Amino acid sequence: MIAFLGMGLLGSNFVQALIKKGEKIQVWNRTFARAKALESFGATAFEKVEDAVKGADRIHITLKDDDSVNEVLEKAKAGFKPGVIIIDHTTTSSEGAAERTALWKERGFTYLHAPVFMGPQNALESTGYMLVSGDAGLLKTLEPELSRMTGKLIKLGPLPNTAAGVKLIGNLFLISLTAGLSDALSLAKDLHIPSEMVSGLFDSWNPGSMVPGRLKKIIQNDFSHPSWELDMARKDARLMMEEAKKAGTSLTVIPPIAGLMDQYITNGHGKEDWMIISRGAAAN
Numbered sequence: 001m002i003a004f005l006g007m008g009l010l011g012s013n014f015v016q017a018l019i020k021k022g023e024k025i026q027v028w029n030r031t032f033a034r035a036k037a038l039e040s041f042g043a044t045a046f047e048k049v050e051d052a053v054k055g056a057d058r059i060h061i062t063l064k065d066d067d068s069v070n071e072v073l074e075k076a077k078a079g080f081k082p083g084v085i086i087i088d089h090t091t092t093s094s095e096g097a098a099e100r101t102a103l104w105k106e107r108g109f110t111y112l113h114a115p116v117f118m119g120p121q122n123a124l125e126s127t128g129y130m131l132v133s134g135d136a137g138l139l140k141t142l143e144p145e146l147s148r149m150t151g152k153l154i155k156l157g158p159l160p161n162t163a164a165g166v167k168l169i170g171n172l173f174l175i176s177l178t179a180g181l182s183d184a185l186s187l188a189k190d191l192h193i194p195s196e197m198v199s200g201l202f203d204s205w206n207p208g209s210m211v212p213g214r215l216k217k218i219i220q221n222d223f224s225h226p227s228w229e230l231d232m233a234r235k236d237a238r239l240m241m242e243e244a245k246k247a248g249t250s251l252t253v254i255p256p257i258a259g260l261m262d263q264y265i266t267n268g269h270g271k272e273d274w275m276i277i278s279r280g281a282a283a284n
Contacts, residue, residue, distance in 0.1 A: 005027075053079040053080060054081070058145070066096035092164055112138060130154065187240055187251065190249055223273040232274070233261065
């Protein structure tokens with residue numbers, strides 16, 4: 001028996017997918033109607049979270065944040081079956097994941113943080129990526145069940161909070177990417193270039209292919225052999241901001257980066273690779 005707590009878009013689709021795979025699921029949500037709606041797919045809904053977890057061998061959680069996870073688990077613990085395994089898919093702090101792992105172990109239960117790079121459709125189709133880290137024996141035991149829920153299970157070593165950290169790193173990249181795309185489309189509008197033309201550019205030219213090489217350069221921390229000098233990159237940033245200003249708009253990402261470029265140029269790095277603005281970012 002599986003209990004699932006948190007029937008948002010992700011949680012409800014996880015439940016539907018697991019039911020299709022033959023699992024019996026008990027569900028709970030703070031707004032009961034959202035849990036009740038899953039009964040049409042074969043789930044059993046409960047108004048009280050402590051009732052929803054009774055008899056469950058595994059409890060899956062998809063909630064908002066550390067506080068909501070802590071609050072719900074405290075309320076649910078009265079219904080925990082001895083030896084139950086708690087699997088938390090919520091994006092939380094790294095510290096919180098470590099603390100909960102230790103806390104629930106002290107209480108005689110197992111907590112595993114397993115955040116995901118999955119949207120609602122991924123949850124329904126069991127595609128995307130799930131991150132796990134922690135005790136090797138536990139991961140080996142759970143791997144068959146967790147692999148059924150996702151496209152790829154990524155194991156990240158023995159520390160209980162590594163998965164939480166990697167999830168935040170991935171989300172940082174996604175947020176930065178979206179902000180950059182927004183700036184690109186805004187500049188295109190300012191220059192009277194259709195959005196479809198921008199989309200066509202990225203169909204032909206994939207800047208994502210540069211990520212491995214750029215990561216390597218940042219990690220090596222050597223910017224003495226430029227492929228694009230910082231002075232030239234700063235000139236281009238100026239042109240971007242000038243075009244936006246002419247159109248009466250502003251860019252989100254470029255201005256603070258231009259300010260950082262100015263600091264490095266003032267310190268004599270204008271002829272080095274522009275990626276010197278990332279100097280010291282990577283761990284040694």
